[in-house]
Amino acid sequence: MKLEARYRPYLFGALSGLLLTASAGIAGQFFGTSTTFPRAASLFVQMFGVDLSQIEFYAVREGTFTAAVFPNWQLLFVLGIGVGAFLSARLSGSFATEKLPPMWVERFGSKTSTRVWFSLAGGVLAMIGARMAGGCPSGHGVSGVSQLGVSSLIAVAMFFIGGIVTARLLYGRSTQTEKGGEV
Incomplete structure (x- = not known):
């Protein structure tokens, strides 16, 4: 099927x-x-x-x-x-x-080490944020929201806002969107 x-x-x-x-x-x-x-x-x-x-x-x-x-x-x-x-x-x-995503290469170049450092820094910041929020997106977004936890609803909203702001700061307005492709 x-x-x-x-x-x-x-x-x-x-x-x-x-x-x-x-x-x-x-x-x-x-x-x-x-x-x-x-x-x-x-x-x-x-x-x-x-x-x-x-x-x-x-x-x-x-x-x-x-x-x-x-x-x-x-x-x-x-x-x-x-x-x-x-x-x-x-x-x-x-x-x-894929060594590096095309969108990354377009914005930051083709050096793998740059991507590694950005990924490590982002991972550390994400983990600090998850601990400060009392859980990660999967914990709040699936478990917390399923229990209608107010703190989880707020955390999920903040995760989305943080992701949107970070993507805009890193990539600006995507050229792939303007060309009709997916982001």
């Missing part, structure tokens, strides 16, 4: 909702990914013998941000997102490698 492209968002949205409901009902866990990264960072730092117990951030919620809880469902969820995306792209035939 081949599903028309216009129906796919509805089907996969409904399936995501059912999966979230099952996860919350069976395991008592809502979707989210951002807490995995401070946990992984604390594991990495602890491997070098650094004692994090004196840092307030790692004492919050009885140490839930430390590596002591690894491995856990959230780590598997994060890994599953990457593996699932890869498998989906391979199975659908849409997998492609």
Whole structure:
């Protein structure tokens, strides 16, 4: 059975909702990914013998941000997102490698190192923002909004506004849009 492209968002949205409901009902866990990264960072730092117990951030919620809880469902969820995306792209035939996106090259040039530094800086800023917001876009956007959480509705609005502002600052008005292409 081949599903028309216009129906796919509805089907996969409904399936995501059912999966979230099952996860919350069976395991008592809502979707989210951002807490995995401070946990992984604390594991990495602890491997070098650094004692994090004196840092307030790692004492919050009885140490839930430390590596002591690894491995856990959230780590598997994060890994599953990457593996699932890869498998989906391979199975659908849409997998492609691309050194740098054309829109990036047009605006910033073809140096891969520039893209790496922008990506690292953006990732750090995004993670700081996610921790300040008390969760990531998947946590707030899927789990929080499904519970009609006011803080999640505000966070999702801010994520969108931040993304739009950042895209405008980095790219200005896209020439691909003006040429009739997709952004």
